[in-house]
Amino acid sequence: MTALTRDDFLALDAADELAPFREQFVLPDDVIYMDGNSLGVLPRTAAARVQDVVTREWGQDLIKSWNSADWINLPQRVGALIAGLIGTDAANVVAADSTSINLYKLAAAALRMQAPRRKIITELGNFPTDLYVLQGLAEYLDVELVAVPRDQILDVVDEDTALVSLTHVHYKTGVMFDMPSVTKAVQAKGALMLWDLCHSAGALPVRLEDCNADMAIGCGYKYLNGGPGAPAFLYVAARHQAAVQPPLSGWMGHARPFDFTDVYTPAAGITRNLCGTPGVIAMSILEESLKIFAKVDLSLLRKKSQHMGQQFMQLIEQECATYGFTIVSPWDNDMRGSQVSLGHDEGYAIMQALIARGLIGDFRAPEVLRFGLTPLYLRYQDLWDAVAILRDVMESGVWNQEDYKRRSAVT
Amino acid sequence: MTALTRDDFLALDAADELAPFREQFVLPDDVIYMDGNSLGVLPRTAAARVQDVVTREWGQDLIKSWNSADWINLPQRVGALIAGLIGTDAANVVAADSTSINLYKLAAAALRMQAPRRKIITELGNFPTDLYVLQGLAEYLDVELVAVPRDQILDVVDEDTALVSLTHVHYKTGVMFDMPSVTKAVQAKGALMLWDLCHSAGALPVRLEDCNADMAIGCGYKYLNGGPGAPAFLYVAARHQAAVQPPLSGWMGHARPFDFTDVYTPAAGITRNLCGTPGVIAMSILEESLKIFAKVDLSLLRKKSQHMGQQFMQLIEQECATYGFTIVSPWDNDMRGSQVSLGHDEGYAIMQALIARGLIGDFRAPEVLRFGLTPLYLRYQDLWDAVAILRDVMESGVWNQEDYKRRSAVT
Structure with missing residues (x-):
């Protein structure tokens, strides 16, 4: 199989019929938000x-x-x-x-x-x-x-x-x-x-x-x-x-x-x-x-979500195969909701290091890193950039700092 | 007993230690709001x-x-x-x-x-x-x-x-x-x-x-x-x-x-x-x-509330004695909360007419008109003006219009 490239993901965004919905939401700068399964983002008209x-x-x-x-x-x-x-x-x-x-x-x-x-x-x-x-x-x-x-x-x-x-x-x-x-x-x-x-x-x-x-x-x-x-x-x-x-x-x-x-x-x-x-x-x-x-075609939403899940897992395998992650979510599109979960013994510290780098997912004890897929405001290129951050964090070992291991009240 | 005058109420406001709190709240123009016992007003910093x-x-x-x-x-x-x-x-x-x-x-x-x-x-x-x-x-x-x-x-x-x-x-x-x-x-x-x-x-x-x-x-x-x-x-x-x-x-x-x-x-x-x-x-x-x-002296609040209740009921007796109201709330300050309730068979229509004139209280079936006393943002002069509106409405018989008798979903 040919390796995925960032250009592939940019091309997917360019062809994405749901892409215009992203403008309906406020997204913080310098952050890839993959935690919409825990707290969704702010709709633009809500304020x-x-x-x-x-x-x-x-x-x-x-x-x-x-x-x-x-x-x-x-x-x-x-x-x-x-x-x-x-x-x-x-x-x-x-x-x-x-x-x-x-x-x-x-x-x-x-x-x-x-x-x-x-x-x-x-x-x-x-x-x-x-x-x-x-x-x-x-x-x-x-x-x-x-x-x-x-x-x-x-x-x-x-x-x-x-x-x-x-x-x-x-x-x-x-x-x-x-x-x-x-x-x-x-x-x-x-x-x-x-x-x-x-x-x-x-x-x-x-x-x-x-x-x-x-x-x-x-x-x-x-x-x-x-x-x-x-x-x-x-x-x-x-x-x-x-x-x-x-x-x-x-x-x-x-x-x-x-x-x-x-x-x-x-x-x-x-x-x-x-x-x-x-x-x-x-x-x-x-x-x-x-x-x-009310304006969203839910079958398109589902299709994008499933595709995003596949692409994300494939990228994890391609870029992060050596770092000890297991893919917890099923590969079968019909058995998976709109998230990808990875397993890792050091999941808590790794997630803290990702958050510090601007990739926001969350951790669920004892070992799961969750990445929410919210097709209305998440782009394919965000998936590429997210996995790049994950690879950097693992490669550098930066997650292995005491700061990242200290648990906060809410995780 | 000497009849109460509007000047008496203005004097009470001038001497009121709680008067400065009124500025902490947003109050709609041209309205006397005596329904804070149903929905309190907007604190100025809330927006x-x-x-x-x-x-x-x-x-x-x-x-x-x-x-x-x-x-x-x-x-x-x-x-x-x-x-x-x-x-x-x-x-x-x-x-x-x-x-x-x-x-x-x-x-x-x-x-x-x-x-x-x-x-x-x-x-x-x-x-x-x-x-x-x-x-x-x-x-x-x-x-x-x-x-x-x-x-x-x-x-x-x-x-x-x-x-x-x-x-x-x-x-x-x-x-x-x-x-x-x-x-x-x-x-x-x-x-x-x-x-x-x-x-x-x-x-x-x-x-x-x-x-x-x-x-x-x-x-x-x-x-x-x-x-x-x-x-x-x-x-x-x-x-x-x-x-x-x-x-x-x-x-x-x-x-x-x-x-x-x-x-x-x-x-x-x-x-x-x-x-x-x-x-x-x-x-x-x-x-x-x-x-x-957190900045309010509750004993002052209570004292003003009790006094307001007394003044309001006294004023009702003075100005509206002939219109068939009963005073439902107790005269005894220690037995009364922070509201004054009046009874009237046509309570619903009367309250609608009051609201149309800018005096907002509420109606509770089958016959009670409620007037909430909220000493942090209600003034003594509002009590005077409220009773003046009540007297006008009763004197003119304006409440006796079909419009005011038609019940809305929420009363």
């Missing part, structure tokens, strides 16, 4: 939007903005924009709270719907907050949580299983479940299937309806670029909405919240899954980002 | 802060800001500023999620701490979301929720009562519970006492420690001026913190979230009550507002 929400909608119009700026429907409006990215209709998605809280709501509702089934199944090594929330719920209700390696999941689903909760794309490895077949197998046992889309929504086309998924949750601040701690979202299949009764029954999920009655009556449809007052400012920023996605 | 958080911390520094801008400790930092307003130490308060969700967390934790007690008691007519969340929890766990009128609450607390959950200042009437005596009576029966401080924090000095309160929750967007849907807060007395296990056990409540382990281990202290990733942008705005409060 103006937040300023308008703060100074005019809040500062000048104050309480009237619940009507005049339609704050009250933000969760549904933002949900509608997300719906298009995950293969469903506006009526089945709302933006709300955090991923953790939304998982709790839906898992709790699923247990009630599926009584007397009393078991939840998930993946060992799932994203920590998924495991923790399910542990908290299971312990609180004295139901059983079974966490097993991914190849055993379908074997343990049984007639006592209420819910299987899985993350579609694994946060650490980028490995992707086959959503249609897993959903089908789970449902064949009478269990409900909940997908965590934190590393899927905005990264690749998700087809919840086509897969007949029961429930889903996801994050607003990774591939959706909603800003740090952005509101999350949740999906409930239309067929289940009337049966879902989240125990977190706050006033925004009430059928008529402004009647101020003493008795909770759930709103029709997806809205009953709201709880407290929506975070208007953060949700407005998320809406701004989602307006960009 | 610049949010711009900095969005464009520099997020836009330029991206993921690094979790460390460099100390995003990771925002919940504790904001909690520390709130602690000073509610009579406790920084170690006992965090900012997080919404009031509704925080109530769920603590009420659920209380039930576990108090097993085998299986009853929660609250007030009939409590703020709806409090009732709804407790209903959702009780139904989900098959425990008993008892909601009774306020004069019967202490009578129904018994040896099966796990928790009494009350709102300190009633959202509709402004009537205030006597926190020390109620807490004591509840605890004498072995129940835990949880206070909802939504209409107290930032409105009057709260003394949780002095009252020996067990738990508390509250809102960031009313008297605390944190912006629409601002993060809420929660308090747990130091003596209970190790026993509290909220079922919403997300990764931010983990002892070492960035170890990414499979098993939940609660953080020490108040931090275990966090759940998902904090809403950084909204929490930064709330912090900005709380910096103002």
Whole structure:
């Protein structure tokens, strides 16, 4: 095989139909940002939007903005924009709270719907907050949580299983479940299937309806670029909405919240899954980002993401074969999300040295270096330059400094 | 008694030690804003802060800001500023999620701490979301929720009562519970006492420690001026913190979230009550507002608020005696929060007419007009002018137009 050159990558950029989207985002100078799977970048219009929400909608119009700026429907409006990215209709998605809280709501509702089934199944090594929330719920209700390696999941689903909760794309490895077949197998046992889309929504086309998924949750601040701690979202299949009764029954999920009655009556449809007052400012920023996605051809996005993954891994093999990296993410395009993960015993220090050189990825204990692929604002040439930095850092041994080995609070 | 005049109110403003704080806030032109108990106004520095958080911390520094801008400790930092307003130490308060969700967390934790007690008691007519969340929890766990009128609450607390959950200042009437005596009576029966401080924090000095309160929750967007849907807060007395296990056990409540382990281990202290990733942008705005409060003498704030309430009610009696209003809030300063509520059968239409004239209060079904008193930015002369508008509106009968009677989505 002919060696890849920087010119090859420049040519790919020149031919890239998605290239114009890069201008929609603010990118810091002198940085290659490959951490959009942890915190997406700032959409160019977000600063103006937040300023308008703060100074005019809040500062000048104050309480009237619940009507005049339609704050009250933000969760549904933002949900509608997300719906298009995950293969469903506006009526089945709302933006709300955090991923953790939304998982709790839906898992709790699923247990009630599926009584007397009393078991939840998930993946060992799932994203920590998924495991923790399910542990908290299971312990609180004295139901059983079974966490097993991914190849055993379908074997343990049984007639006592209420819910299987899985993350579609694994946060650490980028490995992707086959959503249609897993959903089908789970449902064949009478269990409900909940997908965590934190590393899927905005990264690749998700087809919840086509897969007949029961429930889903996801994050607003990774591939959706909603800003740090952005509101999350949740999906409930239309067929289940009337049966879902989240125990977190706050006033925004009430059928008529402004009647101020003493008795909770759930709103029709997806809205009953709201709880407290929506975070208007953060949700407005998320809406701004989602307006960009509304113009994106998701199949093009996926194609570029897959190609970027292949090219990046190939370059790692070409340029960094002797430095002890393993390629953790699968080579098979259909099994990989929108990231490439490398394994290395000194992964933490290496990542710190890369960051110091302006290549921002992240580290996940104990040994994974993650590189997020965000085709809307990442160029092929960035991949070349990223691997060049990695090779330099390894060749020079600069990562082997004490400074880079000292861990900070957040990694 | 000599009739009050506008000059009296101007003189009160001239002598008001808190008057300089008004400059710290943005106030819309041609409006008298008496709805700070529903949505506080914009602190003057908030727009610049949010711009900095969005464009520099997020836009330029991206993921690094979790460390460099100390995003990771925002919940504790904001909690520390709130602690000073509610009579406790920084170690006992965090900012997080919404009031509704925080109530769920603590009420659920209380039930576990108090097993085998299986009853929660609250007030009939409590703020709806409090009732709804407790209903959702009780139904989900098959425990008993008892909601009774306020004069019967202490009578129904018994040896099966796990928790009494009350709102300190009633959202509709402004009537205030006597926190020390109620807490004591509840605890004498072995129940835990949880206070909802939504209409107290930032409105009057709260003394949780002095009252020996067990738990508390509250809102960031009313008297605390944190912006629409601002993060809420929660308090747990130091003596209970190790026993509290909220079922919403997300990764931010983990002892070492960035170890990414499979098993939940609660953080020490108040931090275990966090759940998902904090809403950084909204929490930064709330912090900005709380910096103002850090300079406020709360006893002066309370004194002005009480005096304003007295003056306002006196003025209503003097100017509007013939229009069929009842004064719903108590005359007794020690029994009234920082609002004045009037009753009127045509309250909705009257409030709409007032808003059209630039006097912004709000309406709470079925008959209450609420006027919030926010001494940091409301002047005595505003009270005079507000009552003048009310009198004009009533005298002219302008409120009796169809336009004002048509209800909007949010009232």
